[in-house]
Amino acid sequence: MRWLRFAVQNTLRNRRRSLVTVAIAALGTAAILLAGGFALYTYEGLAQSAARSTGHLIVARPEQFTQDEDTPLQWGLDDPARLGAQLLADPAVRQVLPRVSFSGLISNGDKSTVMVATGVEPDAEFAIKGPFLNVTEGEVLASHAAQAEVMLGDGLARSLKAHPGSSLTLLASTTDGALNALDVTVRGVFSTGVPDIDKRIVYTDIATAQKLLNTARVSTLGVTLARMDTTPAAQARVAAANPGLAVQTWLDQAFFYRSVRDLYNRIFGALGLIIGVIVVFVVGNAMAMAIIERTREIGTLRALGTLPGQLLRSLALEGLVLGGVGALCGAALAGGVALLLHVVPVQMPPPPGSSRGYPLYINLEPTLVAGTLLAMLLLATLASAWIARRTVHTPIVEALAHT
Numbered sequence: 001m002r003w004l005r006f007a008v009q010n011t012l013r014n015r016r017r018s019l020v021t022v023a024i025a026a027l028g029t030a031a032i033l034l035a036g037g038f039a040l041y042t043y044e045g046l047a048q049s050a051a052r053s054t055g056h057l058i059v060a061r062p063e064q065f066t067q068d069e070d071t072p073l074q075w076g077l078d079d080p081a082r083l084g085a086q087l088l089a090d091p092a093v094r095q096v097l098p099r100v101s102f103s104g105l106i107s108n109g110d111k112s113t114v115m116v117a118t119g120v121e122p123d124a125e126f127a128i129k130g131p132f133l134n135v136t137e138g139e140v141l142a143s144h145a146a147q148a149e150v151m152l153g154d155g156l157a158r159s160l161k162a163h164p165g166s167s168l169t170l171l172a173s174t175t176d177g178a179l180n181a182l183d184v185t186v187r188g189v190f191s192t193g194v195p196d197i198d199k200r201i202v203y204t205d206i207a208t209a210q211k212l213l214n215t216a217r218v219s220t221l222g223v224t225l226a227r228m229d230t231t232p233a234a235q236a237r238v239a240a241a242n243p244g245l246a247v248q249t250w251l252d253q254a255f256f257y258r259s260v261r262d263l264y265n266r267i268f269g270a271l272g273l274i275i276g277v278i279v280v281f282v283v284g285n286a287m288a289m290a291i292i293e294r295t296r297e298i299g300t301l302r303a304l305g306t307l308p309g310q311l312l313r314s315l316a317l318e319g320l321v322l323g324g325v326g327a328l329c330g331a332a333l334a335g336g337v338a339l340l341l342h343v344v345p346v347q348m349p350p351p352p353g354s355s356r357g358y359p360l361y362i363n364l365e366p367t368l369v370a371g372t373l374l375a376m377l378l379l380a381t382l383a384s385a386w387i388a389r390r391t392v393h394t395p396i397v398e399a400l401a402h403t
Contacts, residue, residue: 007317014290018322021286025326025376026333028275032372033334035271037362039264043257044363047228049132050254055097055222056231057238058253059087062246064220072102072175076217083242087223090237092230095124097222100209104172106202108160115156117170117202119209119218128224134356138164138188141205148208149187153198157189164188170204174214182212193356276379279326283319284383291315291391298391299400308392315388316381323380327373334369338362 011018063075077083084096100119105112120126122141126133133140136154150170152162162168166186174180184204191198210216225234231249239247251257291298298311338361346360 004317004321006314007321010290010314010318011321014293017286017289021282021322022326022329024282025279025323025380026329028279029327029330029372029376030333030337031330032272032275033331033364033369034337034362035268036368036372037334037338037364038360039268040365040368041361041363042264043261045358046257046260047250047254050257051224051228051250052129052132054250054253056225056228056250057223057235058220058248058250059083059223059238059242059245060220060248061244065246065248071177072173072213073100073215073217073219074175076100076215076219077221077245078217080218080221084221086241087221087238090234092225092227092234092237093223094226095128095224097121097125097128097224098206098218099220099222100206100213100217101219102172102209102213104170104212106156106160107169107171108162108166109169111160112171113156113159114200115170115202116200117150117172117204117209119204119206122205125203134191134193136189136191138186141187141203143205145187145205148182148184148211149204150184150208151188151190151203152186153201154189154191155195155198156200156202157186159199162186162189170202170212172212174212175217176214178214180212180214182208184208191356193350276375279323279376280379280383283322283380284387286322287315287319287384287387290318291388295391295394296400299394299396299398302392302396303400311392312385312388315392316385319384320377320381322384323376324373326380327376330376331369331373334362335364338364 060077061075067075069075080098084098087093087096098121101117102119103114103116106115107113120141121143123143126140135151137157138151141149141151150168152160157163160166160168164186167183168186169181169183171179171181190203192201206218210218223234223238225231231251235247235249239245301311302308341361347357348360350357
């Protein structure tokens with residue numbers, strides 16, 4: 001503690017220089033925390049969106065993930081109700097969502113266009129999607145509706161000039177290879193935020209999809225868990241209980257999430273490296289100036305019997321004090337900005353490939369804050385020790401003669 005007190009007193013000898021050093025270290029720390037917090041918020045949002053879209057686990061026949069189907073539901077699951085009940089027996093499973101994936105044509109009588117459709121159980125499916133389903137017109141599908149109904153992506157709805165209540169016709173190949181058509185009513189219009197998807201996507205209930213395709217099969221079962229961190233353990237249990245089926249996680253199918261994460265890791269990793277180098281140079285420059293000014297003082301202390309290791313420790317602690325105070329101020333600044341964004345929301349513009357913006361928030365996880373503070377302390381201390389190492393080992397006579 002005595003050496004730390006000496007280090008604090010020495011940093012106050014030139015307050016202006018110390019203040020500038022602390023300010024730059026604080027800004028660097030705040031920049032790293034804000035950039036990292038934004039990346040973590042983005043990762044969390046994309047992960048939740050992907051998991052709510054497919055389920056934390058996706059259960060299907062192995063061929064469903066590795067081969068193309070020659071006819072609709074060629075690799076579908078038989079008896080999905082029995083398998084769903086078995087999956088629900090696992091205490092970690094919150095919901096099992098059967099889905100029927102198919103493609104075909106959708107027509108308003110005057111115009112036909114390609115659709116990519118999914119049959120779902122409406123009540124459970126849309127409850128799980130929650131805020132990640134943006135309904136722009138009408139409402140979501142209802143279970144056991146009196147007539148066949150669909151929800152359209154807003155781009156597809158514009159193309160077909162369809163609105164809630166409009167009558168359309170679905171045309172698709174059945175599992176036997178024949179063509180089948182079914183009249184449906186538009187229940188609602190929604191947006192995924194990706195225009196290319198909104199031009200093709202259609203939701204309908206499973207009964208309608210199976211009637212159109214003339215089958216009782218489903219393509220996959222999406223398993224939603226109570227907590228995302230239980231996914232690996234639940235995957236192992238489900239795979240062991242169903243050796244004839246393949247079990248993928250949401251991450252296996254979250255191509256967009258993985259791409260964004262890899263990109264952001266590189267961008268913010270390079271940003272953190274640059275800021276770290278700047279902090280090292282700033283702290284090193286401040287310590288170099290302080291050491292040059294105190295060379296004769298260091299020589300005097302050496303002449304009085306102070307060991308080089310003790311001097312090196314004292315000067316390294318000065319860097320630790322400067323970097324530590326700067327890092328703490330930067331963390332407080334980042335925390336203030338994160339809190340302000342919750343009080344005064346800021347809307348980000350739509351990212352590339354999307355038509356919908358999103359709110360800007362900063363997710364300051366304890367591990368991110370602790371890691372950044374530790375890195376700043378380490379860099380400042382090592383920079384100071386590196387700068388001071390030569391001076392503290394200078395011969396006493398040379399140090400005393402320094403001007």
